[in-house]
Amino acid sequence: MRSGQVGRLREWKDGRGLASAFLLVVLAWLVLPPLGTLIVTSLHGTTQTGALGRFTWHYFASVWGHGQMGSLLGNTLGFSVGSSALALALGMVEAWLVERTDAPGRGLLTATAVMSLAVPYVLYTMAWILVLGNNGPFNQWIGPWFGSHNGRWFHLDSLPGMVLVEGFLWSPLVFLLLSSVLRNFDPRLEEASWMAGATPGQTVRGVALPILLPAILSVALLVFVRSFQAFEVPALVGLPGNVSVLASQVYVIMTEFAPPDYGQASAMSVYLLIAAAICFALYFRVLGTAHRFHMVSGKGFRHQRLRLGPWRWLAGLFVGLDFAVKLVVPLGWLIWTAVLRSYQLPSPRALGDLTWENFRSALQYPNFTSAAFHTLVLAILASTAIMLLTWVAAWLGERSRLPARRLVDYVASAPLAFPAIVLGVGVLEFYLNLPVPIYGSLLILLIGYLTLFMPYGMRYLQPAVMHLSPELEEAAQIAGASPWAGFRGVVAPLTRSAFWAGWLFILLLVARELTLSVFLVSPGNEVVAVELFDLWNNGQLGQVAAFGVIWTAVMTAIALGFWSLIHRRDIELNV
Amino acid sequence: MAETMLAIQRLTKRFFRRHQVVEVIRDLELTVEKGTFFTLLGPSGCGKTTTLRCVAGLETPDQGEIAVGGRWVFRDRPWLDVPPHRRGIGMVFQSYAIWPHLSVFDNVAYPLRLKRPRMSFDAIRRKVEEALATVDLQEWTHHPSTLLSGGQQQRLALARALVSEPSLLLLDEPLSNLDQRLREQLRFELKRLQREVGVTTLYVTHDQHEALALSDRVGIMMGGRLLQVGDPETIYFRPASPAVAQFLGCPNFLEGTLLDAAPAGHTARLQTALGMWRGVLASSGQRGERCVMAVRPEAILRLSEGLEAEGNTIEAKVLVHNFLGHVHRYQIQLANGPIWLWETRERLPAAGIIGGYVPAQEVWVMPDSASSEEPAAGWEGLKGVLG
Numbered sequence: 025m026r027s028g029q030v031g032r033l034r035e036w037k038d039g040r041g042l043a044s045a046f047l048l049v050v051l052a053w054l055v056l057p058p059l060g061t062l063i064v065t066s067l068h069g070t071t072q073t074g075a076l077g078r079f080t081w082h083y084f085a086s087v088w089g090h091g092q093m094g095s096l097l098g099n100t101l102g103f104s105v106g107s108s109a110l111a112l113a114l115g116m117v118e119a120w121l122v123e124r125t126d127a128p129g130r131g132l133l134t135a136t137a138v139m140s141l142a143v144p145y146v147l148y149t150m151a152w153i154l155v156l157g158n159n160g161p162f163n164q165w166i167g168p169w170f171g172s173h174n175g176r177w178f179h180l181d182s183l184p185g186m187v188l189v190e191g192f193l194w195s196p197l198v199f200l201l202l203s204s205v206l207r208n209f210d211p212r213l214e215e216a217s218w219m220a221g222a223t224p225g226q227t228v229r230g231v232a233l234p235i236l237l238p239a240i241l242s243v244a245l246l247v248f249v250r251s252f253q254a255f256e257v258p259a260l261v262g263l264p265g266n267v268s269v270l271a272s273q274v275y276v277i278m279t280e281f282a283p284p285d286y287g288q289a290s291a292m293s294v295y296l297l298i299a300a301a302i303c304f305a306l307y308f309r310v311l312g313t314a315h316r317f318h319m320v321s322g323k324g325f326r327h328q329r330l331r332l333g334p335w336r337w338l339a340g341l342f343v344g345l346d347f348a349v350k351l352v353v354p355l356g357w358l359i360w361t362a363v364l365r366s367y368q369l370p371s372p373r374a375l376g377d378l379t380w381e382n383f384r385s386a387l388q389y390p391n392f393t394s395a396a397f398h399t400l401v402l403a404i405l406a407s408t409a410i411m412l413l414t415w416v417a418a419w420l421g422e423r424s425r426l427p428a429r430r431l432v433d434y435v436a437s438a439p440l441a442f443p444a445i446v447l448g449v450g451v452l453e454f455y456l457n458l459p460v461p462i463y464g465s466l467l468i469l470l471i472g473y474l475t476l477f478m479p480y481g482m483r484y485l486q487p488a489v490m491h492l493s494p495e496l497e498e499a500a501q502i503a504g505a506s507p508w509a510g511f512r513g514v515v516a517p518l519t520r521s522a523f524w525a526g527w528l529f530i531l532l533l534v535a536r537e538l539t540l541s542v543f544l545v546s547p548g549n550e551v552v553a554v555e556l557f558d559l560w561n562n563g564q565l566g567q568v569a570a571f572g573v574i575w576t577a578v579m580t581a582i583a584l585g586f587w588s589l590i591h592r593r594d595i596e597l598n599v
Numbered sequence: 600m601a602e603t604m605l606a607i608q609r610l611t612k613r614f615f616r617r618h619q620v621v622e623v624i625r626d627l628e629l630t631v632e633k634g635t636f637f638t639l640l641g642p643s644g645c646g647k648t649t650t651l652r653c654v655a656g657l658e659t660p661d662q663g664e665i666a667v668g669g670r671w672v673f674r675d676r677p678w679l680d681v682p683p684h685r686r687g688i689g690m691v692f693q694s695y696a697i698w699p700h701l702s703v704f705d706n707v708a709y710p711l712r713l714k715r716p717r718m719s720f721d722a723i724r725r726k727v728e729e730a731l732a733t734v735d736l737q738e739w740t741h742h743p744s745t746l747l748s749g750g751q752q753q754r755l756a757l758a759r760a761l762v763s764e765p766s767l768l769l770l771d772e773p774l775s776n777l778d779q780r781l782r783e784q785l786r787f788e789l790k791r792l793q794r795e796v797g798v799t800t801l802y803v804t805h806d807q808h809e810a811l812a813l814s815d816r817v818g819i820m821m822g823g824r825l826l827q828v829g830d831p832e833t834i835y836f837r838p839a840s841p842a843v844a845q846f847l848g849c850p851n852f853l854e855g856t857l858l859d860a861a862p863a864g865h866t867a868r869l870q871t872a873l874g875m876w877r878g879v880l881a882s883s884g885q886r887g888e889r890c891v892m893a894v895r896p897e898a899i900l901r902l903s904e905g906l907e908a909e910g911n912t913i914e915a916k917v918l919v920h921n922f923l924g925h926v927h928r929y930q931i932q933l934a935n936g937p938i939w940l941w942e943t944r945e946r947l948p949a950a951g952i953i954g955g956y957v958p959a960q961e962v963w964v965m966p967d968s969a970s971s972e973e974p975a976a977g978w979e980g981l982k983g984v985l986g
Contacts, residue, residue, distance in 0.1 A: 033680075034659070034680060034682060038682065493694055493696065495692040495693070495694050495696035496696045496698060498655075498657050498683070498690075498692065498696065499690070499692055499696035499698070499756075499759075500698075500709070501656075501657070501682070501683040501684045502655060502657075502683055502684070502686075502688060502689065502690040502760075503684075503709050503710035503713060503759065503763070504684045504685075504710050504713040504714065504763065505684050505709075505713055506682070506684050507682075509684075509713065513709065514698055514700075517700045518698075518699065518700055
């Protein structure tokens with residue numbers, strides 16, 4: 025069609041074509057080499073010298089041997105179904121209580137959720153191990169009541185234990201996502217149902233639930249696929265109890281022997297990648313339906329809160345318990361651990377053992393200070409680069425007519441389906457074999473973070489640009505602005521809050537990233553989460569806890585800034 | 600002869616819609632003279648906004664030539680396509696497109712700040728204040744633009760479009776987002792302003808009242824073509840085809856056969872289902888030719904009882920009555936079938952047969968062929984809107 029061609033001609037002339045091409049090259053460079061290396065290695069394996077071996081299906085086939093794959097798949101499925109079901113159940117009740125009822129203390133749940141954005145998962149998992157593990161208060165104090173005196177009343181290092189911790193880990197985000205779904209639900213739809221003579225119960229069943237179902241389902245799928253790829257809980261909780269899932273098995277293969285069996289790890293990664301890709305394809309299908317049902321009028325609905333009456337105090341009890349279990353207990357226990365000379369349960373004697381020593385030594389420990397510095401630098405570099413690239417990408421994707429725009433969108437969103445552990449293996453394999461000495465530097469981490477978190481930049485900026493009326497930009501062109509001047513003068517200022525929201529969010533993501541970093545870190549480019557993970561494995565509880573508390577305090581400030589920004593500017597949360 | 604400010608030739612624009620090509624504009628020819636207020640009037644989807652956007656440079660035509668102020672801005676052969684920001688045109692968008700992150704002052708100053716060579720700060724301030732004074736917004740100069748009401752935003756958009764003294768002003772349904780009362784008030788203001796500034800204006804609307812009230816010339820557009828161009832009175836009283844007549848609020852048609860041969864503008868007799876009628880011919884007609892007569896709802900007079908007219912009479916029953924304030928509007932059923940509209944200041948009886956009659960000079964006779972050219976959608980789709 026001619027008009028298409030001529031529109032493109034203009035875009036090549038004013039440089040938008042060149043910009044698209046540049047973006048495509050950068051994105052492709054980030055995504056394709058690790059992916060390609062992963063697939064090639066899974067089909068060849070490596071020899072002792074690191075060179076590729078001969079073509080073989082051996083690695084794909086061998087994981088099925090000895091019934092190992094069967095139990096891996098079973099564990100993975102059980103783990104992700106269980107934890108996403110728990111997270112969904114908790115999050116749904118919380119969202120309903122906060123958004124639609126007059127339950128007392130609702131703000132506490134929001135506070136818990138915002139805090140959860142700040143605490144590194146690895147730290148949160150450790151806190152839970154301290155509380156629910158063999159030497160924790162749960163087993164030591166409550167166990168004896170039920171006749172168990174060996175501290176093995178509740179086995180945390182089992183599938184149910186993993187499900188519990190992962191479910192707790194995810195429920196705050198489910199709560200935040202479902203809250204916004206409930207907030208954007210037009211109450212007039214419910215009112216219309218009441219006016220048609222339906223009871224509140226019938227209204228929920230006949231109108232509210234069917235309309236909200238796609239949105240709820242999409243949240244469920246997202247949590248499912250995320251726990252499918254989760255690494256922290258399987259590694260810290262599962263591995264000590266010999267419960268392996270796909271993600272932790274990749275880690276085991278990669279760290280068991282030196283040099284690791286790259287073929288085996290790659291084949292396992294490819295399996296994981298395929299499973300994740302299928303889940304994400306499903307997720308986007310459901311999300312499409314959810315958006316079709318989405319009430320565009322979006323903001324400022326005033327919902328009638330359900331008066332709980334006598335049930336109000338029961339709801340309050342739930343809120344208080346939820347707040348205590350998900351925030352106060354784990355964080356409190358972490359602080360308790362941090363101020364002790366040696367780890368012990370609270371007792372009058374333990375009070376004599378209190379000390380600031382852990383904080384002092386954590387701040388003086390060179391690995392911690394350099395890890396904190398590295399993490400902050402990487403976080404700022406990665407989020408700035410991602411947001412700037414995706415700003416232009418989202419704009420071109422929405423406004424340009426070049427065929428490349430779709431491709432840019434796909435390539436930038438593809439890493440969403442990459443489990444971090446898989447990307448870690450891929451990046452490691454590719455850059456290890458590159459003659460450029462990039463392995464062991466901060467640059468390799470930066471490349472990894474750029475790839476892993478690029479989709480989040482798109483997810484914050486794309487809706488912002490999409491909701492901007494094209495007429496605002498056309499008015500700038502009519503006023504004499506070139507397309508780029510229009511972007512600087514109109515599009516950029518009007519999507520600024522989405523830019524900063526995404527920037528802060530990626531900052532938080534990088535600050536707590538463990539899974540990808542664990543493969544790419546070597547002495548010299550250590551980062552916070554990996555340092556915590558290593559010290560935990562060395563058993564330096566007091567220092568880990570002290571440093572974790574300091575780090576959490578810093579991240580909480582950032583999380584609060586992020587939260588107030590998306591709250592004030594009505595930006596949709598993407599996790 | 601007056602200077603031509605806008606010339607469009609052979610303009611064609613196609614879109615892909617649901618895997619098929621739709622020709623939104625077909626071979627459009629149009630000239631607008633300097634200082635004229637020209638309105639493109641047509642139903643939604645007729646291509647009028649696309650035409651406007653092609654002139655602005657926001658759409659790229661598939662074919663044709665567009666010249667603004669004697670300078671090509673688009674030409675298919677040899678290829679020339681001036682981007683919007685170099686066309687020197689002012690435009691007011693349907694949504695006004697007021698930039699919410701800029702103050703009232705900055706919105707108007709934006710086009711001036713982009714000018715090269717750069718304008719001095721003082722010159723910009725003077726110009727902006729002048730423009731804001733023209734639209735009576737000087738008190739709001741330093742307010743955030745988001746505080747303005749709909750009518751004020753519309754005036755701000757106008758000031759922004761006029762501040763760089765464009766040779767051509769494009770207005771895309773600028774009144775359609777306002778409520779009825781404000782719209783009528785702004786109609787006066789818009790016309791006064793255009794006279795004062797003297798800028799050549801291309802206006803797009805689907806509201807025939809707006810078009811008639813504002814324009815020096817009106818072009819009726821349907822199905823991607825211009826059906827008729829003329830001054831508002833000609834368009835209203837002398838429509839070129841039934842489609843045009845219907846779009847301008849005349850749904851009353853009657854078919855007939857010419858009994859006389861007569862030149863255009865003369866009265867002739869016709870044989871119709873309602874008996875013998877007389878009317879004014881739109882074009883010269885031959886005896887025996889099939890014609891369509893249009894009768895404006897307000898042209899029908901009540902035939903008092905006992906009085907008799909020779910031809911041009913109707914016998915009707917009232918179906919529905921709307922009281923509009925300045926007139927009563929009735930939907931009436933004629934004796935032999937067709938349903939017409941009748942507007943009168945009289946209160947008609949709700950029951951019984953009412954006699955009416957139409958003076959011959961109010962009956963506009965168009966050749967039947969004029970209707971066969973029309974796109975079916977324009978013809979059928981409008982019955983619902985106007986009836």
